[in-house]
Amino acid sequence: MKKLAWLLVSPLIAAPLHAADLMQVYRDAQGNDPTFAAARSTFEAGQEKQPQTRAGLLPSLTLSGNTVWNENELSTHGGATFAKPNYNSNGYQLTLSQPLFRWQNWIAYDQSKMQVAQAEANFGLARQDLILRVAQAYFDVLYAQESLSAVQANKQAIAQQLELAKKSFEVGTATITDTHEAQARYDLASAQEIAAESDLEVRQRTLQAIVGQEPGALAQLRKTAELTPPQPGNMNEWVSAAETGSLNVQVQQYNANIAAREVDKQRAGHYPTLDAVANYGYAKSYTPAFGSYDTDFQNVGIQLNIPLFSGGLTASRQREASANRAAAESTLEGAKRSAALGARQYYLGVVNGLAQVKALKAALISSQSALESNKLGYEVGVRINIDVLNAENQVYVTRRDLAKATLDTLMAQLRLKSATGALGDDDIAQINALLDPSTVR
Numbered sequence: 001m002k003k004l005a006w007l008l009v010s011p012l013i014a015a016p017l018h019a020a021d022l023m024q025v026y027r028d029a030q031g032n033d034p035t036f037a038a039a040r041s042t043f044e045a046g047q048e049k050q051p052q053t054r055a056g057l058l059p060s061l062t063l064s065g066n067t068v069w070n071e072n073e074l075s076t077h078g079g080a081t082f083a084k085p086n087y088n089s090n091g092y093q094l095t096l097s098q099p100l101f102r103w104q105n106w107i108a109y110d111q112s113k114m115q116v117a118q119a120e121a122n123f124g125l126a127r128q129d130l131i132l133r134v135a136q137a138y139f140d141v142l143y144a145q146e147s148l149s150a151v152q153a154n155k156q157a158i159a160q161q162l163e164l165a166k167k168s169f170e171v172g173t174a175t176i177t178d179t180h181e182a183q184a185r186y187d188l189a190s191a192q193e194i195a196a197e198s199d200l201e202v203r204q205r206t207l208q209a210i211v212g213q214e215p216g217a218l219a220q221l222r223k224t225a226e227l228t229p230p231q232p233g234n235m236n237e238w239v240s241a242a243e244t245g246s247l248n249v250q251v252q253q254y255n256a257n258i259a260a261r262e263v264d265k266q267r268a269g270h271y272p273t274l275d276a277v278a279n280y281g282y283a284k285s286y287t288p289a290f291g292s293y294d295t296d297f298q299n300v301g302i303q304l305n306i307p308l309f310s311g312g313l314t315a316s317r318q319r320e321a322s323a324n325r326a327a328a329e330s331t332l333e334g335a336k337r338s339a340a341l342g343a344r345q346y347y348l349g350v351v352n353g354l355a356q357v358k359a360l361k362a363a364l365i366s367s368q369s370a371l372e373s374n375k376l377g378y379e380v381g382v383r384i385n386i387d388v389l390n391a392e393n394q395v396y397v398t399r400r401d402l403a404k405a406t407l408d409t410l411m412a413q414l415r416l417k418s419a420t421g422a423l424g425d426d427d428i429a430q431i432n433a434l435l436d437p438s439t440v441r
Contacts, residue, residue, distance in 0.1 A: 121250045
């Protein structure tokens with residue numbers, strides 16, 4: 001008896017009590033999505049730009065050494081050999097160098113600060129991209145589930161209508177046409193069900209590719225969920241925010257600043273350089289006059305280098321940098337226009353989406369009322385079977401369209417925040433509050 005009770009209870013224990021919500025799926029994606037992992041590594045690599053260029057301002061210390069075996073033959077002008085000294089010469093040298101004036105190194109250091117900031121902005125873009133990809137994949141699964149559910153409910157309703165048509169034909173209260181029409185609609189619904197099942201499988205595998213594991217059951221949107229209009233409610237304010245706050249605009253702004261400093265760095269190729277140099281070393285050598293001898297040396301000095309002519313290389317690099325700066329400025333302008341366009345597009349997507357959701361909710365109520373009226377009319381003989389079938393189909397099409405409009409509006413809200421560079425975890429949390437983890441489909 002105890003064993004039987006355990007068998008009855010254990011499936012309930014093993015089954016998940018709550019479906020995974022959007023926030024949980026997003027957290028899983030942060031640790032498993034390969035695209036985001038690559039972006040994180042690229043960000044970490046970008047942070048090394050500053051210490052690398054800082055090294056050009058700091059002293060450098062090098063140690064070098066050598067050892068050479070020498071075999072010589074000394075002879076007179078007449079050709080008589082008078083010595084064959086064989087010896088080993090060796091030595092080492094420690095060199096300390098400190099740049100005093102290398103203007104291009106200071107410019108490179110300034111550029112590195114911008115490159116680190118650019119890497120941070122790029123990583124921010126990757127984080128926003130992950131949010132959008134996860135949300136889109138999550139909503140695609142929800143819509144595919146809703147679409148499949150609507151198709152199956154429609155199929156079940158058609159099956160009941162088909163059964164009713166067959167019975168009515170048997171008793172002579174309906175023609176065979178009603179049966180054929182219901183059968184045709186049933187066969188079409190069966191084909192739609194197969195397509196919907198296939199689409200759901202594809203959407204689930206897409207989400208799995210991001211989170212790195214089976215998505216499992218997902219929390220559904222609450223039936224009472226209310227979508228909110230964008231704040232502020234002025235589209236021009238969103239456009240202005242996008243032109244300055246968009247992370248893509250920020251990336252291109254840093255790129256333009258770096259390109260402008262590159263012109264200065266290449267111009268610095270015409271400037272002299274000044275270094276303080278100190279050497280300490282030892283050398284062992286040989287001369288016929290003194291034989292083998294040792295040398296210890298120490299010296300400190302200032303080294304000045306003045307570039308005179310490099311075959312036109314420096315001037316060419318300066319012209320190249322100027323052209324790249326112009327290209328970066330044009331790309332920046334394009335990014336600003338694209339951000340403004342995106343803000344307008346997504347703002348209208350949210351506003352129009354809210355209106356569409358409201359209209360479809362009303363249409364769903366009307367469609368359900370029309371279905372009930374057609375069923376009643378069919379029973380009393382003032383409606384035919386095709387009227388009922390059309391009304392049933394309209395209910396499930398409207399239900400599916402409402403789900404799509406709702407999910408599309410939520411995505412437009414996220415994309416609107418992304419266009420201004422403000423999309424973050426808080427926005428995921430706000431949408432997550434509209435989901436019901438206890439609802440499993």
